[in-house]
Amino acid sequence: MVRREVVGAHYGLRDWLAQRVTAVVMLVYTLLFVIALIGLPRFDFSHWQAMWSAPWMRYATLLFMASLLYHAWVGMRNIFMDYVKPTALRLVLHVLVILALLAYGAWAVQILWGL
Amino acid sequence: MPKSRPKHLNLLQIRFPIMAIVSGLHRISGAVLFLFLPVLLWLWQQSVVSQETFERFSAVVASPFAKLVLLGLLWGYLHHLCAGIRHLALDLEVGVDLPAARASSMAVMAVSIGLTFLIGVLLW
Numbered sequence: 001m002v003r004r005e006v007v008g009a010h011y012g013l014r015d016w017l018a019q020r021v022t023a024v025v026m027l028v029y030t031l032l033f034v035i036a037l038i039g040l041p042r043f044d045f046s047h048w049q050a051m052w053s054a055p056w057m058r059y060a061t062l063l064f065m066a067s068l069l070y071h072a073w074v075g076m077r078n079i080f081m082d083y084v085k086p087t088a089l090r091l092v093l094h095v096l097v098i099l100a101l102l103a104y105g106a107w108a109v110q111i112l113w114g115l
Numbered sequence: 116m117p118k119s120r121p122k123h124l125n126l127l128q129i130r131f132p133i134m135a136i137v138s139g140l141h142r143i144s145g146a147v148l149f150l151f152l153p154v155l156l157w158l159w160q161q162s163v164v165s166q167e168t169f170e171r172f173s174a175v176v177a178s179p180f181a182k183l184v185l186l187g188l189l190w191g192y193l194h195h196l197c198a199g200i201r202h203l204a205l206d207l208e209v210g211v212d213l214p215a216a217r218a219s220s221m222a223v224m225a226v227s228i229g230l231t232f233l234i235g236v237l238l239w
Contacts, residue, residue: 020206023199030196045169052163072152075145097149104152111160 015074022067029064053115065108069101133220141198144191151188186235193227 036057040047051057076097084090131139161172175181201219204210210219 020203023203027196027200045166048169049163072149076149079142079146104156107156111163115163
């Protein structure tokens with residue numbers, strides 16, 4: 001007997017959970033960022049750059065970026081799955097989003113550790 | 116059933132419930148934020164690399180057009196964040212009945228637009 005239940009590809013629950021975990025990471029980071037911003041004595045280049053080059057800020061921002069990229073991937077993929085019917089076009093869009101997000105991640109690392 | 120079904124869908128008469136508007140804006144704001152990521156990364160880079168690039172950054176964000184775009188993105192971010200918190204609450208089965216869901220949708224709109232307006236006034 002061949003079992004014919006439709007069970008899907010099994011990444012649904014994992015991505016549903018990842019979307020929420022990354023959202024909470026970004027929420028916490030946003031609050032920390034606002035606190036750091038309010039704590040700036042003046043908004044000028046030296047204070048602004050010092051804020052970003054503090055080690056905790058670098059690693060917190062890296063964690064934020066990693067969460068953002070995964071979150072954006074799940075979100076954009078959901079949008080494409082809802083509205084883009086032709087499989088080939090959808091595949092191309094998925095690949096473009098992944099490549100763009102990887103490039104943004106590398107860019108962010110370059111900015112953070114180039115200070 | 117409380118009311119008879121509409122006999123036609125007149126686009127000038129049908130109204131989205133506030134929950135649908137919040138949900139739609141959540142998706143649209145997410146997509147727009149994704150599309151503007153390279154712009155934001157570029158602005159961030161300009162602002163932190165050196166004194167000269169910081170001044171270029173300051174000049175760019177000083178133009179009224181750039182301010183409007185950035186405030187629009189800030190609204191998108193705040194809406195996405197507030198609506199996201201609402202989603203997390205709904206996942207925990209908090210506020211799932213109709214009056215509470217409607218009230219929390221109103222709150223998402225009020226808080227995100229209110230904060231955007233406040234920050235806009237402070238920064239302009």
